[in-house]
Amino acid sequence: MVPKNQVFVFVMHIPINPGGVTAAVALLLGVVGIWLLIRIRSGLRGTTLTAAWAWAMVAWVCLVGCEIVIGVCHQLELSIVDNHWRYLAAMGLFLPTLAQVGAKRRHLVAWQLLMLAFWSALSVPVLEIWFLDSAGRSDPGWIWGCFLGLLMIAGLLNNLATRFGPAALCLAIAQGLMVYPYLPWASAPVTTGGALLSMGVLLLGMGMVAFRSQARSEIVRPENQAWLDFRDQFGSFWALRVMQRVNDAAVRYDWGLWLGWDGFHQVEIVGSDPEFRDEVRQGLVACLRKLLGDFVDQEWLDARLPKCDPKKNGMEDLEA
Incomplete structure (x- = not known):
């Protein structure tokens, strides 16, 4: 050799x-x-x-x-x-x-x-x-x-x-x-x-x-798509920081999920109440929009995430 x-x-x-x-x-x-x-x-x-x-x-x-x-x-x-x-x-x-x-x-x-x-x-x-x-x-x-x-x-x-x-x-x-x-x-x-x-x-x-394909998969949830696009474009340094802040918020607000390198995972049974599931989803979207907003504009977010409930508050301390 x-x-x-x-x-x-x-x-x-x-x-x-x-x-x-x-x-x-x-x-x-x-x-x-x-x-x-x-x-x-x-x-x-x-x-x-x-x-x-x-x-x-x-x-x-x-x-x-x-x-x-x-x-x-x-x-x-x-x-x-x-x-x-x-x-x-x-x-x-x-x-x-x-x-x-x-x-x-x-x-x-x-x-x-x-x-x-x-x-x-x-x-x-x-x-x-x-x-x-x-x-x-x-x-x-x-x-x-x-x-x-x-x-x-x-x-x-x-x-x-x-x-x-x-x-x-x-x-x-x-x-x-x-x-x-x-x-x-x-x-x-x-x-x-x-x-x-x-x-x-x-x-x-x-x-x-x-020439890498930018096509989005219909199977991927919007939250995962936004996370994966951010992770790939901004690299591990900022991805790990955002991951930490999202998981902190998940624990604080009892969302029953956590963010891993490949996307979001449910860690406990959160019940079948549609109102509760919608509340978790609204909180997650608000969290992602706030954290990623330091790196991307609203058009980028709107192309990947649903609109956020303007009444969803209490996340002022979330920063990447």
């Missing part, structure tokens, strides 16, 4: 010379990726994830633009330090998943400013070389490499258990290909072949999201 380290070394040394041809290939991949991202954008309508989508577009344009610039510079025989530019582009790949964590409406604007600061902080190893007139390859050290590895794992875990798990895996692989030289066990730089491969993996992931 070939050691994993040798596989990475082989990938990093794919013999593709940067130049006009590779710049053209990068441009072609870039156009396809932009088209896929525009297609994905329609599925995020009515949610606060449009900010994360915008960061994904920025990251993709930076990655593609980096390879185009490198290819053109090599074609014109202009001096350029490839690994510096690729490092900056690679840091952009962490932005979409970080923006997903900050998707709560009331914190949305402040979080975008924090994203800019975080991107700047991630870029410090290269910025130091540029502005302090240092020389050589950027080498942030093994502690910084471990930090980048943890960011990759955290982003992957946040979405792996959702229906977009395969796309999250593609993103993690692309991140690994681009930041491999800065990980503690690195032994090879990223070449043009490795960068183009990471772009291809990202395209595969974007295609999985863009």
Whole structure:
């Protein structure tokens, strides 16, 4: 069996010379990726994830633009330090998943400013070389490499258990290909072949999201449909928080049910009284509308949940 380290070394040394041809290939991949991202954008309508989508577009344009610039510079025989530019582009790949964590409406604007600061902080190893007139390859050290590895794992875990798990895996692989030289066990730089491969993996992931069926099943109850759509779009971090608040409310108001990862489950016999069942349903809908309202607009909620009884009160303290 070939050691994993040798596989990475082989990938990093794919013999593709940067130049006009590779710049053209990068441009072609870039156009396809932009088209896929525009297609994905329609599925995020009515949610606060449009900010994360915008960061994904920025990251993709930076990655593609980096390879185009490198290819053109090599074609014109202009001096350029490839690994510096690729490092900056690679840091952009962490932005979409970080923006997903900050998707709560009331914190949305402040979080975008924090994203800019975080991107700047991630870029410090290269910025130091540029502005302090240092020389050589950027080498942030093994502690910084471990930090980048943890960011990759955290982003992957946040979405792996959702229906977009395969796309999250593609993103993690692309991140690994681009930041491999800065990980503690690195032994090879990223070449043009490795960068183009990471772009291809990202395209595969974007295609999985863009062409995944959004059809709703008539068998799924509206409460479950709203929960599953929220869970898949916003990831495990916010899904677990909402799950906790819903289950707290279920205990407090004696609804006789609980929310699991796959939807709502009844835990006790709640009786056959239609009025009681309707009261539980009204309470559950009110709870979901209040909690999810921090992330989606009314049109998104109305498309998945029945109207809430305006007389249903007593849930002012429910927050995600």
